[in-house]
Amino acid sequence: MKFGVVRFPGSCDEVDALHACRRVGEAVLLWHGDRDLQGVDAVVVPGGFSYGDYLRVGAIARFAPVMEEVAEFAAAGGLVLGICNGFQVLCEAGLLPGALLPNTSLRFIFRQVELEVVTTDSPFTGACALSQRLSIPIKHTTGRYYAPDDQLSRMEGSGQVLLRYAPGENPNGSVNDIAGVCNEQRNVFGLMPHPEHAVDPLTGPTGGLAIFESMRAHVTDGAALV
Amino acid sequence: MTPSAAPATYRELGLTDGEYELIVAGLGREPAVTELAMLSLMWSEHCAYKHSKKLLRRLPTEGPAVLMGPGENAGVVDVGGGLGIAFKVESHNHPSAVEPFQGAATGVGGILRDVFAVGARPIAVLDSLRFGEPADSERSRYLLDRAVGGIGHYGNSIGVPTVGGEIYFEASYEQNCLINAMCLGLAPHERLIRSAAAGPGNVLVLLGALTGRDGIGGASVLASAELGEGDEAKRPSVQIGDPFAEKKLLECCLELLDSELLVSLQDLGAAGLTSSSSEMAAKGGVGLDIDCALVPLREPDMEPFEIMVSESQERMLCVVEPDQLDAVVAVCEHWETLATPIGTVTDSDRLRVRSGDEVVADLPVSILVDDCPLYDLTPAPPTQPLYPAPAASLTVESGPEETLLALLASANIASRRPVFEQYDPVVQSRTVRRPDDADAAVLVLPTGEAIAVSIDGNGRRVACDPRAGAIEAVFECAANLACVGATPLGLTNCLNFGNPEKPHVAWQLVEAVEGIRTACLALEVPVVGGNVSLYNEAPGGPIFPTPVIGMVGRLPDPSRAGRLAFAREGDAIALVGDFAGADRAGSELAKLRGDPVSGPLPALDEQTVRAAHQTVRAMVNTGAARSAHDIAEGGLAVALAECCIAGGVGANVALGPGLDPFAEAPGRAFIVSGSEEALRGLPILGVVGGTALTLEGILDVEVSRLSQARSEGLARFI
Numbered sequence A: 001m002k003f004g005v006v007r008f009p010g011s012c013d014e015v016d017a018l019h020a021c022r023r024v025g026e027a028v029l030l031w032h033g034d035r036d037l038q039g040v041d042a043v044v045v046p047g048g049f050s051y052g053d054y055l056r057v058g059a060i061a062r063f064a065p066v067m068e069e070v071a072e073f074a075a076a077g078g079l080v081l082g083i084c085n086g087f088q089v090l091c092e093a094g095l096l097p098g099a100l101l102p103n104t105s106l107r108f109i110f111r112q113v114e115l116e117v118v119t120t121d122s123p124f125t126g127a128c129a130l131s132q133r134l135s136i137p138i139k140h141t142t143g144r145y146y147a148p149d150d151q152l153s154r155m156e157g158s159g160q161v162l163l164r165y166a167p168g169e170n171p172n173g174s175v176n177d178i179a180g181v182c183n184e185q186r187n188v189f190g191l192m193p194h195p196e197h198a199v200d201p202l203t204g205p206t207g208g209l210a211i212f213e214s215m216r217a218h219v220t221d222g223a224a225l226v
Numbered sequence B: 001m002t003p004s005a006a007p008a009t010y011r012e013l014g015l016t017d018g019e020y021e022l023i024v025a026g027l028g029r030e031p032a033v034t035e036l037a038m039l040s041l042m043w044s045e046h047c048a049y050k051h052s053k054k055l056l057r058r059l060p061t062e063g064p065a066v067l068m069g070p071g072e073n074a075g076v077v078d079v080g081g082g083l084g085i086a087f088k089v090e091s092h093n094h095p096s097a098v099e100p101f102q103g104a105a106t107g108v109g110g111i112l113r114d115v116f117a118v119g120a121r122p123i124a125v126l127d128s129l130r131f132g133e134p135a136d137s138e139r140s141r142y143l144l145d146r147a148v149g150g151i152g153h154y155g156n157s158i159g160v161p162t163v164g165g166e167i168y169f170e171a172s173y174e175q176n177c178l179i180n181a182m183c184l185g186l187a188p189h190e191r192l193i194r195s196a197a198a199g200p201g202n203v204l205v206l207l208g209a210l211t212g213r214d215g216i217g218g219a220s221v222l223a224s225a226e227l228g229e230g231d232e233a234k235r236p237s238v239q240i241g242d243p244f245a246e247k248k249l250l251e252c253c254l255e256l257l258d259s260e261l262l263v264s265l266q267d268l269g270a271a272g273l274t275s276s277s278s279e280m281a282a283k284g285g286v287g288l289d290i291d292c293a294l295v296p297l298r299e300p301d302m303e304p305f306e307i308m309v310s311e312s313q314e315r316m317l318c319v320v321e322p323d324q325l326d327a328v329v330a331v332c333e334h335w336e337t338l339a340t341p342i343g344t345v346t347d348s349d350r351l352r353v354r355s356g357d358e359v360v361a362d363l364p365v366s367i368l369v370d371d372c373p374l375y376d377l378t379p380a381p382p383t384q385p386l387y388p389a390p391a392a393s394l395t396v397e398s399g400p401e402e403t404l405l406a407l408l409a410s411a412n413i414a415s416r417r418p419v420f421e422q423y424d425p426v427v428q429s430r431t432v433r434r435p436d437d438a439d440a441a442v443l444v445l446p447t448g449e450a451i452a453v454s455i456d457g458n459g460r461r462v463a464c465d466p467r468a469g470a471i472e473a474v475f476e477c478a479a480n481l482a483c484v485g486a487t488p489l490g491l492t493n494c495l496n497f498g499n500p501e502k503p504h505v506a507w508q509l510v511e512a513v514e515g516i517r518t519a520c521l522a523l524e525v526p527v528v529g530g531n532v533s534l535y536n537e538a539p540g541g542p543i544f545p546t547p548v549i550g551m552v553g554r555l556p557d558p559s560r561a562g563r564l565a566f567a568r569e570g571d572a573i574a575l576v577g578d579f580a581g582a583d584r585a586g587s588e589l590a591k592l593r594g595d596p597v598s599g600p601l602p603a604l605d606e607q608t609v610r611a612a613h614q615t616v617r618a619m620v621n622t623g624a625a626r627s628a629h630d631i632a633e634g635g636l637a638v639a640l641a642e643c644c645i646a647g648g649v650g651a652n653v654a655l656g657p658g659l660d661p662f663a664e665a666p667g668r669a670f671i672v673s674g675s676e677e678a679l680r681g682l683p684i685l686g687v688v689g690g691t692a693l694t695l696e697g698i699l700d701v702e703v704s705r706l707s708q709a710r711s712e713g714l715a716r717f718i
Helices: A015-021 A064-075 A085-090 A149-159 A209-220 B017-027 B033-042 B093-098 B100-116 B138-158 B219-225 B242-256 B272-284 B304-307 B320-335 B366-367 B400-409 B459-464 B468-483 B501-522 B588-592 B606-622 B635-648 B702-715
Strands: A004-007 A026-031 A040-045 A079-083 A099-101 A109-119 A133-140 A144-146 A161-165 A176-180 A187-193 B066-068 B075-078 B083-091 B121-130 B163-167 B176-189 B203-208 B265-266 B289-290 B315-320 B341-344 B348-354 B358-364 B431-433 B440-445 B451-455 B486-494 B529-534 B545-553 B570-578 B627-630 B652-653 B669-674 B686-687 B692-694 B700-701
Touching: A004 A015, A004 A064, A015 A026, A015 A209, A026 B700, A040 A064, A040 A085, A040 B570, A079 A209, A085 A099, A085 A187, A109 B121, A133 A187, A144 A176, A161 A187, A161 B242, B017 B320, B017 B366, B033 B272, B033 B304, B033 B358, B033 B366, B066 B083, B075 B486, B075 B529, B083 B100, B083 B451, B083 B486, B083 B529, B083 B545, B093 B100, B093 B138, B093 B176, B100 B138, B100 B176, B100 B242, B100 B265, B121 B138, B121 B242, B121 B358, B121 B440, B121 B545, B138 B242, B138 B529, B163 B440, B163 B451, B176 B451, B176 B486, B176 B529, B176 B545, B203 B320, B219 B242, B242 B315, B242 B320, B265 B272, B272 B304, B272 B341, B272 B348, B272 B366, B304 B348, B304 B358, B315 B320, B320 B341, B348 B366, B348 B451, B358 B366, B358 B459, B400 B635, B400 B700, B400 B702, B451 B468, B459 B468, B459 B501, B459 B545, B468 B486, B468 B501, B468 B545, B468 B606, B468 B669, B486 B501, B501 B545, B501 B606, B570 B606, B588 B635, B606 B627, B606 B669, B627 B635, B635 B652, B635 B669, B635 B692, B635 B702, B692 B702, B700 B702
Parallel strands: A004 A026, A004 A040, A040 A079, A079 A187, B121 B163, B289 B348, B486 B529, B652 B692
Antiparallel strands: A099 A144, A109 A133, A109 A161, A161 A176, A176 A187, B066 B075, B075 B083, B083 B176, B121 B176, B203 B315, B203 B341, B265 B315, B289 B341, B348 B358, B431 B440, B440 B451, B451 B545, B486 B545, B570 B669, B570 B686, B627 B669, B652 B686, B692 B700
């Protein structure tokens, strides 16, 4: 199992993601200007402030050469995980439905939050238990998930919401307490919380490990896409 | 060379008649326009430390762990395993008072550059902030909001965690807020680099952002003098930060150093190219020839003097061997960072600046760096109170419960969560103890060991008794480190004071520096760097004398790093250190009651303090103490309440005779909890358990009420 973690200029959490991936498999960095995905089994688009994010978040990163390859990789069924800024980039790139809006507080918020696993029927939550609580930190200014009503009900109906903020934990005003969603094909997943910052008992709770474990299990056990 | 500046101009640039005469005598002629701009900044208080340099020589700077001491961009201590920790604190007070968001943001940007200029990757930021009373002052609430926003903007965006800090609100800071930022960096010994230029014939390369007219400050007087009109002079002189540019510059510099492509490296801070180049030349005992026409500009038609003193952010200066230049440029291109050769190292002792073919400055390096006169202070204790007594918000009739709740809700003690939730404390995956977990932040190192860091400086107590207050500030930092199990390695300080030309401020400064010296010698902790910010003064008087201390320590096992929360029902609670000698002088309660700002603070025995630190440190490292917290602002009752709130559990405590629940003992007394067995030999105060904090015969309050008071105290102003 080999992960590739994209590095844009301005990425901040790419090394954290690299180390988190290495807890369950191999991992390499993929430079934004390169088109070679180095034969990875899964791509992680990490957190940070790609290209400074002085425009709408993720709006420049979606045009990076590496993102064209990531889009092709996703279209072929490859696993793609977008964390925080990565989630924003994947939404901008049209690989995930919906958009991320500024938090209702209009401030940057760091907080350790409780999440609930909505479904285990995905390559990203397969190693979790249904309704399992995961303690994972969030840190963002633009994390309020939004999708139009009709799209939202389709997504809810087809089980594309994989993680919700637990009752009372929604930090940013996301619709339906949504913390993370996948695409219809279920191989592209974006979430605002940072699972890569919840993998080591020395630095805090380890709720994020289950996400990486799920991906590893999906790839190495050859489980079919659902 | 360009004609001499108009004689009167030097006064507008801040030079005295005497200083100007020294310059003319030293040069044997009148300085040219560009030279005067350069000299006026290099001879400013900010660059030349002319009122503090003699005093700073009193501070001990040597110790077994010191790898780099004062004089470099940042100090460095050894943390074992071939690794060093670089760290420094610096002020950005005046810009933040003008434009708090950018002032605070560029304060963070500046201290980050100081740290990666020595080859260290920035791994943590801490901030020490001071504002006026938030309840009374809309301006202070605005400054708080924007300064915190600016710190977060820069630190969060560049991927360096903000792991700690402190904030105090006092009326004396109403006109002069303080924004001190501290940064820590991690480097393998072999990547550490100094700033001394070397090797005549080597190339001077400017890295990073374009140079604009921002931050030209006082030197813009020359612009109006030159242009004959005032418009240029009105340009805002606060710098604008670009964390994205700095992130690329940071990664670029570290890769250049890892590839061993640089001879020396220096950041551009105050006085821009002038100070960076002259200091590199002075340290290396060489000269530099610079062609300022080669400097990439953000605005066309900048005058040479503007280019030489611009404080545009996100720039570094390095010395490169000519045959490495192509490799340097290639690394910079990868990181989308500009690299421009602008000069050469010479074997002269002069800094020569050309603009194309025209020589605009030709100065001995020594006149820029060494020849500014150092002034003796004329200290004298004040003959009448310097600070008005605060307005009382609590009377002596208030009972203990009301008093405790009022203290927890006071802006100086209340929960800092509304502030630290705006900062990312976890990026880089090293943070073992976050804000609110413990008295100090703890970061794990690649060796498996850890470092701890704390920043502290209670200006009110220093105002009451400058020497004792400064001693306490150092001890308090060391106490915070002890509470997580760390042994101090070194400290950095930022001395924020009023106008040193006034005898009573000079006295505060001299006393405080002596206090820092005393405490450093007692703890055997060297000062490895720092910064001085003077003239923090408004018509109403000076700020509280505010020496801010940042201390770094080392602990063997991060998995045992201490926490402040009571951890287990049934654990015993014990007192460590000398609390019986503590009193309410300079306390938060004294402030709430409207008592005058006056001392003396209780005397303390340095060896007793040191022994108490050792006891706490050992108990944390062996696991005997399941919690440890020092008794600071608000006193014993507040310290107990904080341990209860953090643990979500109550405590039942009986205070023996002579123990005042509201006496403060910063840096010298602690509350620890653990099994009765583990605490044997210590004075036991009580036991952890229940849902209320009970001080027998004094007060009995549900922890939920304590928590509510503490959580609302600062949140209501944000």
